[in-house]
Amino acid sequence: MEAEPEHQLNVIFLPYPAPGHMIPMVDTARLFAKHGVSVTIITTPANAFTFQKAIDTDFNSGYHITTRLLPFPAAELGLPQGLENAKDATTLEIIGKMRLGILMIKDQIELLFQELQPDCLVTDMLLPWTVESADKLGIPRLYYYSSSYFSICATRTILKYKPHQKLVSDTHRFTIPDFPHNIEMTPLQLPNWLRTESSVTEFFEAVFESESRSYGSLFNNFHELEGDYEQLYKSTVGKSWSVGPVSTWVNKDDERKTNRGHSEDLAREPEWLNWLNSKQNESVLYVSFGSLTRFSHSQLVELAHGLEQSGHSFIWVIRKNEETEKGDSFVQEFEEKMKESKKGYIIWNWAPQLLILDHPATGGFLTHCGWNSILESVSAGLPMITWPIYSEQFFNEKLIAEVLKIGVPVGAKENKWVGVEDCADVGREEIAKAVVHLMGKEESIEMRSRTRKLSDAAKKSIEEGGSSYSNLMQLLDELKSLKITRALHRQSK
Numbered sequence: 001m002e003a004e005p006e007h008q009l010n011v012i013f014l015p016y017p018a019p020g021h022m023i024p025m026v027d028t029a030r031l032f033a034k035h036g037v038s039v040t041i042i043t044t045p046a047n048a049f050t051f052q053k054a055i056d057t058d059f060n061s062g063y064h065i066t067t068r069l070l071p072f073p074a075a076e077l078g079l080p081q082g083l084e085n086a087k088d089a090t091t092l093e094i095i096g097k098m099r100l101g102i103l104m105i106k107d108q109i110e111l112l113f114q115e116l117q118p119d120c121l122v123t124d125m126l127l128p129w130t131v132e133s134a135d136k137l138g139i140p141r142l143y144y145y146s147s148s149y150f151s152i153c154a155t156r157t158i159l160k161y162k163p164h165q166k167l168v169s170d171t172h173r174f175t176i177p178d179f180p181h182n183i184e185m186t187p188l189q190l191p192n193w194l195r196t197e198s199s200v201t202e203f204f205e206a207v208f209e210s211e212s213r214s215y216g217s218l219f220n221n222f223h224e225l226e227g228d229y230e231q232l233y234k235s236t237v238g239k240s241w242s243v244g245p246v247s248t249w250v251n252k253d254d255e256r257k258t259n260r261g262h263s264e265d266l267a268r269e270p271e272w273l274n275w276l277n278s279k280q281n282e283s284v285l286y287v288s289f290g291s292l293t294r295f296s297h298s299q300l301v302e303l304a305h306g307l308e309q310s311g312h313s314f315i316w317v318i319r320k321n322e323e324t325e326k327g328d329s330f331v332q333e334f335e336e337k338m339k340e341s342k343k344g345y346i347i348w349n350w351a352p353q354l355l356i357l358d359h360p361a362t363g364g365f366l367t368h369c370g371w372n373s374i375l376e377s378v379s380a381g382l383p384m385i386t387w388p389i390y391s392e393q394f395f396n397e398k399l400i401a402e403v404l405k406i407g408v409p410v411g412a413k414e415n416k417w418v419g420v421e422d423c424a425d426v427g428r429e430e431i432a433k434a435v436v437h438l439m440g441k442e443e444s445i446e447m448r449s450r451t452r453k454l455s456d457a458a459k460k461s462i463e464e465g466g467s468s469y470s471n472l473m474q475l476l477d478e479l480k481s482l483k484i485t486r487a488l489h490r491q492s493k
């Protein structure tokens with residue numbers, strides 16, 4: 001039922017332009033709209049292009065959801081027109097410029113906030129200044145964190161106690177302090193800014209300070225997945241609401257799943273689907289490293305050999321780097337060979353991940369441990385091979401492999417932005433071994449059954465009465481009460 005306009009909540013969502021941040025926030029915004037909230041998503045034109053169709057469909061179905069666009073200052077930054085998302089950046093320097101670009105349009109964003117007079121701001125973790133914007137408007141800011149409770153709790157406790165600084169070497173182990181499980185890591189597995197102090201450390205300190213000052217935090221998560229860490233977060237940081245998995249909740253039909261996060265329409269019966277349809281149930285490994293990672297030539301070669309040696313079928317998404325863009329003859333020959341043997345299928349740059357994960361032929365996921373990929377794998381009931389690359393992904397690996405026991409680590413040792421140097425961090429033997437372990441039926445029986453149970457719990461959590469469903473309802477009620485209190489306060493003045 002539609003809410004009365006005067007009681008209707010008016011919420012602004014401000015995503016960060018990287019798929020791992022933007023996709024779940026847009027899904028969350030759509031979820032709010034489907035529950036009677038009037039939603040505005042503020043973004044730039046090229047970013048809006050990747051999700052506008054879904055917004056228009058929701059709008060045409062009667063939901064109050066719209067986008068407001070601000071031009072991105074690409075020319076001032078010396079970036080090509082239309083380069084507005086981290087997934088299109090080929091270097092760290094370009095990512096830095098993009099971050100600057102958002103700061104350059106901060107005043108225009110704040111003017112829009114004033115014009116729209118929202119009741120709440122939901123903004124990405126990487127936009128810490130928005131806590132001040134909300135203060136100025138006298139409204140709550142919800143901090144949107146697009147990863148696990150485990151990872152944020154680990155980051156905060158390591159930042160506080162610095163256990164890694166007491167070791168004599170970067171390859172020795174320390175235990176994460178004040179954690180419900182005994183988790184050991186090496187300093188090399190930490191993000192650079194956490195291992196050694198730098199200006200980036202200062203930036204993240206500001207991010208966490210803004211998190212503590214926010215009204216609360218929103219997580220694309222569900223209680224049954226990591227309840228211990230949700231509890232730890234609430235007791236050490238503050239209020240939070242787990243309202244996921246949002247992609248399962250809002251993308252219920254296949255068309256939405258196909259085009260999500262991507263601007264071009266995909267064919268109805270594409271070649272990859274025919275290829276998957278020809279495979280036995282649970283026989284194919286899906287291999288993807290998310291939206292940002294681009295492997296060097298040497299790492300591509302090791303991965304190709306590892307997959308081939310494993311003897312299992314696979315669908316592998318390769319993001320092009322400068323070399324593959326020009327034509328990497330090894331990878332091209334490998335692709336041809338796999339086409340002939342029908343053992344492997346390569347998708348270049350962007351795959352319809354949700355559709356592939358949900359296909360009955362898919363039996364496992366070799367993932368870089370990006371949080372969205374993990375949640376999507378869990379929702380589809382698929383165990384994982386964990387190959388963390390950078391950022392908080394090594395924490396997510398620990399959660400998957402050691403706490404939830406639904407994944408096999410490939411053996412990645414160092415947290416770093418890949419593709420910068422031409423080297424291979426993980427060798428073909430380790431890769432083949434992990435694939436055989438996961439895809440060999442005997443070895444993975446228990447992991448598979450644990451993942452299926454979590455998949456069932458994920459689905460229940462978003463049904464009426466489920467944990468995420470109830471959290472969303474409770475949050476919306478709380479925001480409505482705050483709106484009423486503000487209105488009464490204004491009247492009494």
Ligand code: UDP
Pocket residue numbers: 019020021023260261288289290291292293317349350351352353354369370371372373374376
């Ligand atoms: N994604 C996709 N197709 C691709 C690569 C990524 O649909 O080829 C989606 C994926 O389903 C997920 C998001 O992009 O929702 C990536 O987020 P994640 O947290 O897994 O990793 P990140 O890209 O942030 O490293």
